[in-house]
Amino acid sequence: MLINEYTDAHRLFLQASLSERFFTEATAIEIYLQDQETFTEFMTTLNAKLNSIDLEFRKSHNEEDGSAVWALVNTNGDEIAKMATEYTPIEISFFRRLIELIVTADDESFSVSSITALKEVVKLKTSISKSNGEILLQRFVDDKWLSRSRGGRYSLSLRSILELQYYLKKEFEDYLSECILCYDIVTKGQRCEMAQCKARFHHHCARRYFDSKNNKKCPNCEIGWDSSNVIGDCDSIDSGSRPKRSNNQTTKKNTRSQKLEVDYDQMDQDDDDDQMEQNDE
Ligand SMILES: [Zn+2]
Ligand SMILES: [Zn+2]
Structure with missing residues (x-):
């Protein structure tokens, strides 16, 4: 594929998206200053530049409503280990355990109750108390690593699914579909x-x-x-x-x-075109 030149437009897009890392496609298209490239070409050019530093913008869909989203994700190595700048090793091991409980939950419920989650804190035999466990769970939710339902159950967030997908597929191949x-x-x-x-x-x-x-x-x-x-x-x-x-x-x-023989990329492309048209109005 022909890669276009990396310009100020790409640099500005990257800067605008660094604070969020994660946004809807509508927002992405808003930030993207329409120049000569289509949005798809623009993202390809940006990714070609980012791949040399193990980052890429990846498109996915919100599982709840199917809306298209983009996230800036790491492409190399143990993605959870990269959380080390934000969390202590003990907090990260708690997070790993939560991911395991969520993914291997009975009957594909892909969620864990807060009671079960807090019991795990105690099992870790660490300096994390139960009340600190609650604060930590809240931090995982605030940082968008976990989602919490109205019923108080924790599940994988869109960010986790996107950023940790290689880890998840490698570790839990038998549990995830x-x-x-x-x-x-x-x-x-x-x-x-x-x-x-x-x-x-x-x-x-x-x-x-x-x-x-x-x-x-x-x-x-x-x-x-x-x-x-x-x-x-x-x-x-x-x-x-x-x-x-x-x-x-x-x-x-x-x-x-x-696998079905449905050209999903093409359907996505149709969506993109719809949005572009709306954007043009
Ligand atoms: Zn699907
Ligand atoms: Zn069947």
Whole structure:
């Protein structure tokens, strides 16, 4: 790919985004001063420059509502270790343990209660007291490393999923699923009702995928799709009764779900174009 020249426009964008690190695509497009490059070219040029210092702007989607977001993320090494400038080693080991509890939570709830989280503080046998544990949990939320639901459960934040994705995929390969449509990690979404089937969707991806279909069938095993089969902390969706999954054997094609032949990048591009047009008005 042809990389354009790095200019003051890129430098200004980088400076404006350093304090936030993390912003919606609408904000990114606002900061981007439209010059000769399209927004996509602009970000490619910026990333070409940043890659030499192990940073890159990465695009993803908010799991809650599907909106596009951009984050400045580290691309190399142990991402959690890089939190060392903000947290002590003990605080980081607490954070690692929380991530583990969240990702390996029963029944793909991908969340942990505050009581369980605080019990872990005690188990660490460190100088962190329970009340300091509460303060620390709040800091993780304030720094956008964790999300807290209305019901007081902690889950991975968008920032964690984006910045720690290599770590998460490497450490918890057996626990995390990718969305069958967009291939991003799913910690809030829907799953196939067949226990053996790996098909998972983000809610917005399921809507997008099934919108054009007459009957809702799992794209992997072809059993009927029930969108009330949710994963993740259901707090914000409903009060959270999880339907039981069927254990019947299916005509499963693959242990890993098959990827759909949907050009998601192209769909994103359409979104970008929509936003650009709005921006032009
Ligand atoms: Zn998705
Ligand atoms: Zn299925």
